[in-house]
Amino acid sequence: MVLYSASMGASLVQKQMIAMSLGLIGCFLAVAVDYRHLKRFSWALFGLTVVLLTLVLVPHIGVKAGGARRWLNLWGFSFQPSDLAKLVLVVCLAHYAEAKQRTMHRFVDGLVVPGAGIILILALVFPEPDYGTTALLAAVSGSMLLVAGVRWLFITPPVALGIASFALAIYTNPVRLSRVLSWLDLEGTKTTSGYQVHQSIIALGSGGVFGLGLGSGRQKLGWVPEHHTDFIFSVIGEEFGLVATLGVVLAFAVFICSGIYVACRARDRFGFFIASGLTLLIGLQGLMNVGVVTGAFPNKGLSLPFISFGGSNLAMMLTAVGLILSVAMRAPSDVDEPRPAAGGGFGRSDVS
Numbered sequence: 089m090v091l092y093s094a095s096m097g098a099s100l101v102q103k104q105m106i107a108m109s110l111g112l113i114g115c116f117l118a119v120a121v122d123y124r125h126l127k128r129f130s131w132a133l134f135g136l137t138v139v140l141l142t143l144v145l146v147p148h149i150g151v152k153a154g155g156a157r158r159w160l161n162l163w164g165f166s167f168q169p170s171d172l173a174k175l176v177l178v179v180c181l182a183h184y185a186e187a188k189q190r191t192m193h194r195f196v197d198g199l200v201v202p203g204a205g206i207i208l209i210l211a212l213v214f215p216e217p218d219y220g221t222t223a224l225l226a227a228v229s230g231s232m233l234l235v236a237g238v239r240w241l242f243i244t245p246p247v248a249l250g251i252a253s254f255a256l257a258i259y260t261n262p263v264r265l266s267r268v269l270s271w272l273d274l275e276g277t278k279t280t281s282g283y284q285v286h287q288s289i290i291a292l293g294s295g296g297v298f299g300l301g302l303g304s305g306r307q308k309l310g311w312v313p314e315h316h317t318d319f320i321f322s323v324i325g326e327e328f329g330l331v332a333t334l335g336v337v338l339a340f341a342v343f344i345c346s347g348i349y350v351a352c353r354a355r356d357r358f359g360f361f362i363a364s365g366l367t368l369l370i371g372l373q374g375l376m377n378v379g380v381v382t383g384a385f386p387n388k389g390l391s392l393p394f395i396s397f398g399g400s401n402l403a404m405m406l407t408a409v410g411l412i413l414s415v416a417m418r419a420p421s422d423v424d425e426p427r428p429a430a431g432g433g434f435g436r437s438d439v440s
Contacts, residue, residue: 287311
């Protein structure tokens, strides 16, 4: 409904409906199949993801739009491999953390080996360029390693180096630097680099408490260029008001709490890492999007999960929800099996 209003037509809605159908199929399959079977294919999926991310960067193969090369054209549909990378990286880290759970506190097992895989994915996503997804994947991966038992002493230096390298890359990129400078001085750049964020804030303010009504928003009429993708939250605010925007934020908060609950009740450590990693991935992406639209964060180019236009992102997010549900459905019953003891291991895993 919001996407139809934002796009002012049925074309984008039809494409999104196709993506939603594929995503729901992925969600149902993820629920129906035991999530532990993923351990058999995790490294094959990692290799496939690396190949697809590499193809994106190859001229005449990767589709370039808006100054970025992030898409592949598959059978007439645009597919963004970085969306697949989000899901696959969480699954692979979950598999590795479970396999090395007794030695994750060591430097090589806890940081060097998984860090090599993480850096490989980030090195392919970053030059698309896609700074937002790079930052998101780095944050999720680092958090998963900490939860898995990696020592702060080991992870702090590479994190500091990564932040410094990221800042240097922004400083040497005029487009990204202008976004940061506009964030620091939105009023002074409201007609240049800060134009889109400034207009989105106007849209949010125009909606008031209850909004102008579905289809009555004005800022989408060319004032907010990416109103159907990265800035669809501003359309929600203008047409449905503060009540709706708070509802969206509340929905993500409930999702995060539910995901944490599922992770804590998981049958094994693999399920725990999958549920917690995917919950963090979706929740953090939603937070970053809302932060950008409201001017709290610099513009990063991340969509709002489940709401923004973007077929591959929607399909992967729905599949991620299916995996979380799969972990929840296979949690040990309080009657049939004992709960994992505090400080002890998780329950048995029937699939290795």
